[in-house]
Amino acid sequence: MKLIRKSSFFMLILMTIASCTSEKSLSVEVYETSESGHKLTLISEFSKMDSVSTIILDPEKKYQTISGFGGAFTESSAYLLNKLSQQNRDTILKAYFAKDGANYSLTRTHMNSCDFSLTNYSYTPVAGDKELKHFTIQEDKDDLIPMIKDAMAISEDGFNIFASPWTAAPWMKDNNNWVGGKLLPEYYDTWALFFSKYIDAYKAEGIEIWGFTVENEPHGNGNNWESMHFSPKEMTDFVEFHLGPKLEADGYGDKIILGYDQNRAGLKEWVDEMYRDENSSKYFDGTAIHWYESTYDYFPEALQYAHNKAPDKYLIETEGCVDSEVPKWQDDAWYWRKEATDWGWDWASEKEKHLHPKYAPVNRYARDIIGCLNNWVDGWVDWNMVLDTQGGPNWFKNWCVAPVIVDPEKDEVYFTPIYYTMAHFSKYIRPGAEVIDAINSDKDLMVTAAKNPDGSIAVVIFNEGKEMKNFDLNLGEVSKNITISPQAIQTIVINN
Known part of the structure; x- marks a missing residue:
């Protein structure tokens, strides 16, 4: 996480609320490369786990242009x-x-x-x-x-x-x-x-x-x-x-x-x-x-x-x-x-x-x-x-x-x-994209996100650990529960 972009305790509370109250499902495409053999593989089936972390995207907070x-x-x-x-x-x-x-x-x-x-x-x-x-x-x-x-x-x-x-x-x-x-x-x-x-x-x-x-x-x-x-x-x-x-x-x-x-x-x-x-x-x-x-x-x-x-x-x-x-x-x-x-x-x-x-x-x-x-x-x-x-x-x-x-x-x-x-x-973060805020509650995941010139958002997540991870991805009032394999990198594409 960027040194100047640390989330406050208040933001963590908002993350918890967002993960509990969002009822609409976010439409996404999820591509994964993993130690288990995925190679930019499109993933569509996810199993919700007992332990769920939260990632909140804020496209209004923009940083550098790619x-x-x-x-x-x-x-x-x-x-x-x-x-x-x-x-x-x-x-x-x-x-x-x-x-x-x-x-x-x-x-x-x-x-x-x-x-x-x-x-x-x-x-x-x-x-x-x-x-x-x-x-x-x-x-x-x-x-x-x-x-x-x-x-x-x-x-x-x-x-x-x-x-x-x-x-x-x-x-x-x-x-x-x-x-x-x-x-x-x-x-x-x-x-x-x-x-x-x-x-x-x-x-x-x-x-x-x-x-x-x-x-x-x-x-x-x-x-x-x-x-x-x-x-x-x-x-x-x-x-x-x-x-x-x-x-x-x-x-x-x-x-x-x-x-x-x-x-x-x-x-x-x-x-x-x-x-x-x-x-x-x-x-x-x-x-x-x-x-x-x-x-x-x-x-x-x-x-x-x-x-x-x-x-x-x-x-x-x-x-x-x-x-x-x-x-x-x-x-x-x-x-x-x-x-x-x-x-x-x-x-x-x-x-x-x-x-x-x-x-x-x-x-x-x-x-x-x-x-x-x-x-x-x-x-x-x-x-x-x-x-x-x-x-x-x-x-x-x-x-x-x-x-x-x-x-x-x-x-x-x-x-x-x-x-x-x-x-x-x-492939998914194109020239002219703007890096946006991605607040991540799981210290064992690395996350970055960018909004492309065509309006799509690409979120890249890296799970270096040897345990599967589960998280709710939140954008505004909609969310999607997603799992990432152990030792895996994942790109989540959110289209208009």
Whole structure:
């Protein structure tokens, strides 16, 4: 529950009264994904239990407007799709982008190479080319661009794409390396031009870029794969004096610029600097965050602080995945068990170890997305859409899990429970939806709700426990008694 949205004792009394006096039945559709085997399954039969909790919806109390949900177009994912049969390629892209699939609405891609590329590459291959006369996106034309175009052709509602650089070409950096180092001041204008050139090049391919994050993980990644370091002041100066004015001058002042783009515990120092004054704030459209600081904690205080610092700006989770893990093939049960690790399991300092226990992949996604939505986050973007049975390909061998796993040698596809978990949000909470108040009397359930532009209301409920739960869902004078399975995520759709 949002820190500023705690219910009072009076509201709890109202909840009890509502559950006892409502006689009309609320018309709903209930979809459930569960450890017991449901996969976005439509549920229509409910058994009222002795212990009944209450959820009261208040559409008049509105919070942030949703920008979207989705995943990332990476070279690794695109390469794998090209190795599958046309039928399986189409199946995956339709599952993500079709209206009867997850219907992704907000996506990310990388500029230059990243860890989930096959090799290191840059769009600026000629050293010293300050005017970027040799700029080329040729590396993207075999795999990445065809994947994006095919997704665009499938999507009826369309989706936004924002792009993130992991690093400039080594020749622009103080360490002349793909990994680590900083952008040399003499190339700040060149690097700003790089963003404008990228928009032009992708537009020529028929792909409109919605916006950018300035730099993926400006703190770096332990000097393991492509990275380029910025301090909060360095990034803010780059945006205020170089990137923002350049995009404006080239007619791209409407492109979204998101600052930071790393873990949440570091948010305060970044938003304080990004929004230090009117001149810097005017070029930042919002803040980007990742989830790798913990397997379970979504850092509500940090999210609240970032929102309060810039309440009219975007706050988007731009990357999350089950990292440092080889995905389990066709083993749904594993995704519900607390056996997955993350980087912090091995590497976190003693004072941070408690943030990195083993945690079930589905639980991690459901808990984080609901926690984010209940603390002003307006968009949530997963990492790779498709990986292989090793958790790659990845030039650094930084294996991770994706919602869809494929075996290209056997031309086989596995939709993991994470795919269905993402769809519980992306399919039913659409761009332009407004998060609304949902007062929940059961501390063991996580609940969020949003009212869509078409008037429908989507309520997402997560039951992490191993006992079935029963609750009355109340909207005004009508209610519906609903049960949710143990270890399950449920989306309840209330139509007009």
